Amino acid sequence: MIQIENLYKTYQLGETKVPALRGLNFRVQKGDFRALLGASGSGKSTLLHLLATLDTPDQGRLLFMGQDLATLNEDQKSDLRNSKISMIFQNFNLIPALNVKQNIELPLILRSDLSDEEKEQRIRIAINDVGLNEHMNHKPDQLSGGQRQRVAIARALVPQPELILADEPTANLDSATAHQVIDLLLDLNQKRNITFLFATHDEKLIQRVKNLSWIVDGVIKTTP
Ligand code: ADP
Ligand code: MG
Numbered sequence: 001m002i003q004i005e006n007l008y009k010t011y012q013l014g015e016t017k018v019p020a021l022r023g024l025n026f027r028v029q030k031g032d033f034r035a036l037l038g039a040s041g042s043g044k045s046t047l048l049h050l051l052a053t054l055d056t057p058d059q060g061r062l063l064f065m066g067q068d069l070a071t072l073n074e075d076q077k078s079d080l081r082n083s084k085i086s087m088i089f090q091n092f093n094l095i096p097a098l099n100v101k102q103n104i105e106l107p108l109i110l111r112s113d114l115s116d117e118e119k120e121q122r123i124r125i126a127i128n129d130v131g132l133n134e135h136m137n138h139k140p141d142q143l144s145g146g147q148r149q150r151v152a153i154a155r156a157l158v159p160q161p162e163l164i165l166a167d168e169p170t171a172n173l174d175s176a177t178a179h180q181v182i183d184l185l186l187d188l189n190q191k192r193n194i195t196f197l198f199a200t201h202d203e204k205l206i207q208r209v210k211n212l213s214w215i216v217d218g219v220i221k222t223t224p
Contacts, residue, residue: 086156146177
C-alpha cells in the first residue's frame with residue numbers, strides 16, 4: 001500500500017539545516033497495524049506528514065496504492081486527504097467552535113461525489129462506531145480527552161479511508177482510556193481492513209500492534 005524509496009527531508013531553521021529524513025526506505029502492506037518507533041526527533045512526524053501530503057520531500061519517491069504522490073497537484077492532494085488517507089493527531093486537532101457532529105463532518109464538506117443522504121449516513125455510522133451518539137451536539141470543551149480522541153477518530157473514518165496515519169494517538173490519554181481507544185482502532189483494522197500507521201512511544205499501544213518498525217536518525221533500521 002505504501003512504498004517509500006530513498007526519501008530525504010531537511011528543514012531550514014534560520015541559517016541552520018536540520019536533516020529529518022536521510023534516505024529512508026519503507027513499505028507498509030494493506031491491512032498492517034504498524035507502529036513506527038523511535039526517539040524524539042528521529043523523523044516519525046516528518047514521515048507521517050509527507051505521507052499525508054501535508055509537506056513534500058526534497059528527494060525520493062512516495063508511492064501510495066501505486067501512485068507517486070509527487071504527481072498530484074494541490075487539489076488532488078486535498079481530494080486524497082478527504083477520501084483515502086486520514087490522519088489523527090496527539091492533540092486531537094478539533095475545531096472548538098464546532099460541535100461533535102460538525103467536526104466529524106469536515107472531511108465530507110468538499111466531497112461533491114457524495115449525496116447529502118450518503119454524508120448523513122456516514123456521519124451516523126462513524127458516531128456510532130466511536131460510541132458518541134449521546135454527545136453529537138457537544139462542543140470539544142465539554143468532552144473528556146478520550147471522547148475528544150473518539151471525535152477525531154470518527155472524523156478520520158467518515159471518508160471510509162484505506163489508510164489512517166496517527167501521530168502519538170494515545171499520548172494525551174490516561175491508561176484506561178488509551179486501552180479503550182486502542183481496542184477501537186484494532187477493531188477497525190480487523191473488521192474494516194483499514195491499514196494503520198502510528199508514530200508512538202506508548203508501551204500500551206506497542207504491546208498490541210502486529211507490526212513494528214524502528215526509525216533511527218531518519219532511516220528505517222528494521223522491519224520485522
Ligand atoms: P519525531 O516525530 O520522531 O519526534 P520529527 O519528525 O518531528 O521527529 O523531527 C525530526 C527532526 O526534524 C528533528 O530534529 C526536529 O527538530 C526537526 N524538525 C521537525 N519539524 C521541523 C520544522 N518545522 N522546522 C525545523 N525543524 C523541524
Ligand atoms: Mg513527532
